[in-house]
Amino acid sequence: SASSPIPSLSASSPFASTTLAATVSLPSRAVGIESLGIGGNFKIQDSVIKCFGRHGFHFAALASRYHVSNCEIHSNRGKGVYVNGTGSVLNLDQCRIFGNLEGGVGIVDGARLVGSDTRFLRNSGAAAVEIIG
16 A cells, blocks of 8 residues: 655754655644744655645744645645744745745745745635735
8 A cells, every 4th residue: 555655854954944745634723834932944745735724834942944845735724824033035046936825925924935936826814925024
């Protein structure tokens, strides 16, 4: 029988560096992938994040960098990606973000967004990308 992909995590650097490549889906009230705390460099690539009861990704660590590439983020009940935290940066590259009930991406509380070749389709909510503060 075929097995499901297992998340592959690795850590290094003065704070933390994490790389993830997986398919993650859990219909519930949960957040798909969450990062809390201070500092870090996180890479998520070649993944599908779908059908969560809240946001697909919730990044709330101060002064962190999040690199999300070649991912599908869809059908979550919150935003596809939600980032808050002064000094944090979300880099989106070659992602498809669609069908999320609260919008595609939310950037708040001093976080920044850098994007390239990313498509937003059929997200509900105020906007495909919402930047506040």
